Structure formats: structure tokens, C-alpha cells
Amino acid sequence: MKNLYKNSVAVTHKLTFGVLIIFLIAAVSSFAQVEDAKRVVKQLCSPEFHGRGYVNGGDSIAAEYIASEFQKAGLHNLTPGYFQYFSFPVNTFPGKAEFFANGQKLVVGKDIIVDPASPSYDGLLKYTILPASTILDADKVIEKLQQAMSGETCNSIAIDFRNVHPDTFKIIKDFQYELVQFVPVIIITDKNFVWSVADKQLAHPIFELQSAIADGTPIQVKLDAVLNKEHRTKNVIGYLPSAKNTKKTIVFTAHYDHLGRLGQETYFPGANDNASGTAMLIALANYFRQHPVDYNILFIAFAGEEIGLLGSKYYVENPVKPLKEISFLLNLDIFGSGEDGVTVVNGSVFLEHFDLLTAINEEKQLLTQIKSRGYAANSDHYWFTDAGVPSFFIYTMGLNRHYHDTSDTFENLSFAEVNDLTTLLATFIERLDTVKIGKKKK
Known part of the structure; x- marks a missing residue:
């Protein structure tokens, strides 16, 4: 009986220790994920990136940085240097x-x-x-x-x-x-x-x-104002192929550009809009490299969003991967808080997909709420939706109310739901094949 008791205690200790190790690994991973998101946002909002706009080459500096992060995440390049170039006119204030x-x-x-x-x-x-x-x-x-x-x-x-x-x-x-x-x-x-x-x-x-x-x-x-009639910029595109041979593709998008500088003394950091979404894009690239799914995954950081969704428009007109192969697109724009949950644009259009998202949230007790909005031309999902690609535009709601102002800074973001959002989006992709698609509502 004594030996039986000792063995029982030993097994209990091993189980307890194992559970503790799993818990610690998860906690460390979650901490690292938040810290990595903060690292990326802080860098994108720094003065040397000039507000990721059209003065001092701010958008190009940001594009090079994102391409280096894609490379570190193990993404393949489908275009030279991960870049897709295009041009547009823009009024600037460089002096x-x-x-x-x-x-x-x-x-x-x-x-x-x-x-x-x-x-x-x-x-x-x-x-x-x-x-x-x-x-x-x-x-x-x-x-x-x-x-x-x-x-x-x-x-x-x-x-x-x-x-x-x-x-x-x-x-x-x-x-x-x-x-x-x-x-x-x-x-x-x-x-x-x-x-x-x-x-x-x-x-x-x-x-x-x-x-x-x-x-x-x-x-x-x-x-001092200068109208640049042909500003050259670039989308940044990374690709993570599925281990299985498939054409089915998931697309994650976020625009990295912001308003840039108004003169040499004032710049707009654009932390929430949209360094935060770009950071989440990179975080998801790292996640899916470590947790493969049965889809190819395309990650696109768009330029030219602030001047009329031009980067996404150019991509839809010049796709690197055929649009018909896209099973679903998730556009991440304004991702720096989340205390009050998220809103899903197109939630009332793609009803079955929205139901899946909310079911996962309820099951895992992640976000306080997921609100639904209808069809809207308010971010980079728009051109894809119009081209027949099922798409969501998701943005966080919370304490940060800064938008297109000089106070949209790294310091004003809470990063409250980075981990829960990653879990929500990753699980959504993992269960996407379970959706029985009916007629979409327009």
C-alpha cells in the first residue's frame, strides 16, 4: 500500500508539472506575441519612417522594413523583393x-x-x-x-x-x-x-x-507644397504555401501607408491606423509558419490606401495569384485596442462566415463582442468584394479614439486583444471548410 501511495504521488507530481510546463509555454508564447506586435508598431511609428507617407520616402522605408519581416517569417516572394510597384499623383508638403x-x-x-x-x-x-x-x-x-x-x-x-x-x-x-x-x-x-x-x-x-x-x-x-504627379510606391506581398498540393488560398491584408509629414517638423505616426494592422499581419505570418493549415496563405501589405484604396485596387486589377483561388480574405485595419470588441464590415453580407466567427468567439470566450456591419467601401477589402472575393474588414473598438491626427501614437495603443485576435482569426481559418455557403446577402 505504501509503494502504491508513493507511485500515485509521483504520477500526480508529474502530471502537475506537465500541466505547469504547458501553461508556462503558452504564457511565454502569448507574451512574446504581444511584445513582437509592439516592436513592429513602435518601429513603423518612429520618426525615421516619416509617417509612412510621401515625404522623405517614408512609405518606401516602411515597405523595405515589412519585406524584411516577411523574409524573417519565412514567407516566399512571388515578385522580386516581395514588391509590386505602381504610381499615383499626390500633393506633398516636403519643406x-x-x-x-x-x-x-x-x-x-x-x-x-x-x-x-x-x-x-x-x-x-x-x-x-x-x-x-x-x-x-x-x-x-x-x-x-x-x-x-x-x-x-x-x-x-x-x-x-x-x-x-x-x-x-x-x-x-x-x-x-x-x-x-x-x-x-x-x-x-x-x-x-x-x-x-x-x-x-x-x-x-x-x-x-x-x-x-x-x-x-x-x-x-x-x-511649401509640391504636387508629385507620379509618386512611385509598392505593395508588399509574401506567400506561405500549404504543405498539401492545393490552389485554395486565404489572404490576409493590411495597409501600411499613412499620412506622412506636413512640413519637416510635423508627422502623423499612424499607430492605430494602421501600423497595428500591419503588425498583426506579420504576427499571423509567424503564427501560420509554425501552425500550418490546408490552405496557401497570401499576406499583402498595401500602399496607397489613404489616398483612395489605390494599392488594393491595383492588386485586384493585376493579381499575383488568381482571384478565383481565394477562399476568403481578411482585411485588418485599426487593430490597436479591442477592449470593446471588434466590428466586421461585410458581416451581414457573408452571413455563414460571420456565424462561424461569432461561434468561435463564444466557444473560446475571447472578445467582449463582435458587431456586424454591411457592405462598405471604407478599406482595402472593397475591391476584392466587388470582384467576387468573399471578404471581411475587421477593426477593433476600444479606448483609443485617435484617427488621422498627430496623437495616433504607439504610446496611445493598449494592444489589449493581440492574443485573442490571433486565436480568433487562426481558428476561423482552421475551421473555414466547415462553412456551408449559401447565397450571399448584398
């Missing part, structure tokens, strides 16, 4: 972007910002204020416009959009583009700035000015 009021330098992105289609401007902006409530008064508008065009007491018009009802704002917001054909325009606002990218230049610049600055004081401006 000075300096603004002064009362001798004080204004902070770009905080106090003042420039419409992305603005041309160069060098001079003193003296503005007359046009209340938004009077925009539909043709006589008042003509009076202000003639005053600004004369250049005697002012040379620009400032439209005061403070305290405008959202419905009214929708009606009159584009009026600035009518006025800017004749004179520079200033938009006075009490809202945070959101920037973008343009492929053309206006006749005159448009500036957005925070209401605290807009006291009628003239603004000294030095703005």
Missing part, C-alpha cells in the same frame, strides 16, 4: 509649414492644419470672418468675397463653423471649395483636427484654425 500669430509659433496639428490639397503660400493672412449662419445669404457672401479680393483690409475669408448644428454642417461644409477658387480660406473650428491626403492642388490654400487662436489676428504663413 516648411510654419505659422505665427502675434509673434507666437502655432503648433501644426494642434492649433492649425492645412487642407491636403492646398498649394504653397508665403505671406500674411488677413481675414474677414463669415459666420456659417450667413453662408446661404448670397449678398453677404458676395460682400465678404469682394472685400477679400480687393486686398485692402483683408485678403482671405474665415468661415466660423463653431456651434453649427450637424445637419447644417452637412449642407454647407463644401462651400469652402467654392470660395477657395478666388481667395485663401480659413475654417474656424472647435473640433479636433483630422487630416488626409489629396491627389491635386486647389487654386488657393485652406487652413483650419482652432477657435482659441481665431481672434482676428493676422497669421504669418510659410507653406
